[in-house]
Amino acid sequence: MFDFDAYDAHESVHFFHDEDTGLKAIIAIHSSALGPAAGGCRMWNYADSTAMTRDVLRLSHGMSYKNAMADLPLGGGKAVIWGDAKTDKTPDMFRAFGRAIESLDGRYWTAEDVGLTPTDLAYAREETRYVAGLSEGEAASGDPSPITAEGVYRGIRAAVKTRFGSDDLEGRSVAVQGVGHVGSDVVRKLCKAGAQVQIADIASEHVARLAEETGARIGSVDDILFQKVDVVSPNALGGILNPETLPKLNCEIVAGGANNQLSTPDIGDALLKRGILYAPDYVINGGGIINVAAEISGTYRTEWVASKLDRLVETLQHVFERAESEGAATNRIADEIARTRIRSAKHAKVS
Numbered sequence: 001m002f003d004f005d006a007y008d009a010h011e012s013v014h015f016f017h018d019e020d021t022g023l024k025a026i027i028a029i030h031s032s033a034l035g036p037a038a039g040g041c042r043m044w045n046y047a048d049s050t051a052m053t054r055d056v057l058r059l060s061h062g063m064s065y066k067n068a069m070a071d072l073p074l075g076g077g078k079a080v081i082w083g084d085a086k087t088d089k090t091p092d093m094f095r096a097f098g099r100a101i102e103s104l105d106g107r108y109w110t111a112e113d114v115g116l117t118p119t120d121l122a123y124a125r126e127e128t129r130y131v132a133g134l135s136e137g138e139a140a141s142g143d144p145s146p147i148t149a150e151g152v153y154r155g156i157r158a159a160v161k162t163r164f165g166s167d168d169l170e171g172r173s174v175a176v177q178g179v180g181h182v183g184s185d186v187v188r189k190l191c192k193a194g195a196q197v198q199i200a201d202i203a204s205e206h207v208a209r210l211a212e213e214t215g216a217r218i219g220s221v222d223d224i225l226f227q228k229v230d231v232v233s234p235n236a237l238g239g240i241l242n243p244e245t246l247p248k249l250n251c252e253i254v255a256g257g258a259n260n261q262l263s264t265p266d267i268g269d270a271l272l273k274r275g276i277l278y279a280p281d282y283v284i285n286g287g288g289i290i291n292v293a294a295e296i297s298g299t300y301r302t303e304w305v306a307s308k309l310d311r312l313v314e315t316l317q318h319v320f321e322r323a324e325s326e327g328a329a330t331n332r333i334a335d336e337i338a339r340t341r342i343r344s345a346k347h348a349k350v351s
């Protein structure tokens with residue numbers, strides 16, 4: 001356990017095996033310095049338990065940083081369930097997962113991630129109250145995508161202001177990869193603000209509908225990232241900024257909602273060298289977790305979500321400013337700020 005790269009002094013890692021339901025799950029708590037650990041649960045058919053452990057540690061570590069940058073009273077954690085989300089799920093398995101969470105006594109809050117649905121969460125909720133992202137209930141926060149999209153849109157404006165001196169999007173060119181829940185809303189907002197938008201998605205029917213609705217131009221899935229534009233906005237897959245794509249980028253800014261855009265952190269350094277301003281993904285896409293945090297607080301308040309979103313955009317702006325003044329990559333600066341926030345909270349707790 002201690003040898004995994006992403007172990008990074010996790011506070012605790014819990015293994016659960018419920019023989020009756022077949023549940024095999026790991027819950028990793030990276031840090032609870034800022035508050036109870038929060039992060040979604042992923043169900044995936046891992047090749048082996050090493051791959052499963054590596055994934056949960058990496059994701060849990062990432063949630064610590066994301067929650068810290070969104071200025072939330074939450075630490076970082078994540079859960080993974082081993083199995084095929086299409087064939088292996090049962091209601092009892094998720095009830096057993098709920099009991100596993102309950103045994104941690106509020107130290108970890110779960111939500112939806114890849115492979116889970118609101119129905120699965122509802123079964124877990126029968127056994128524990130530490131479940132968020134529900135579609136029904138007193139404080140239910142529902143689909144986080146509109147808030148994520150608002151954060152991404154405002155993050156694009158902040159990046160445009162940093163690079164061009166004004167956040168006016170009139171006539172600015174933007175290429176958007178992926179127009180699902182988040183990307184489609186980002187496109188609507190960009191078009192409304194007068195940007196020249198190109199869109200591409202492997203789901204061609206989404207693209208045609210959105211193009212008709214917004215006036216966005218349809219681009220090609222194969223080279224949407226390489227367009228000569230002011231902004232490339234990735235809102236589909238992770239790992240799209242890598243040694244192969246980097247030399248082909250032809251933009252001033254990369255700013256989008258997709259998780260884990262950099263294949264490795266040193267790609268951030270390479271983007272800086274190429275003069276491309278990168279909005280760190282886990283900062284610009286923090287709107288979703290802000291929405292979930294509102295539910296965890298016990299009462300969903302729209303004003304609280306709005307004020308946290310304002311603060312998120314300020315934090316992103318601060319990352320851009322510090323990166324510029326220190327000549328460092330934006331992802332390195334964001335990591336450093338997140339680490340400092342977590343460390344200060346930890347020391348404040350101890351002293």
Ligand code: NAD
Pocket residue numbers: 144145146148177178179180181182183200201202203206221235236237238257258259285286288289
């Ligand atoms: P989604 O599944 O609704 O949309 C993703 C879209 O990308 C789909 O329309 C899909 O067809 C398209 N796509 C897949 N492969 C593609 C390719 N090669 N080229 C072009 N398009 C492709 O997902 P979403 O909820 O909109 O999330 C998008 C990204 O944002 C994901 O990386 C997700 O992890 C991240 N994110 C989402 C939220 C949220 O609130 N939904 C919050 C934080 C981060």
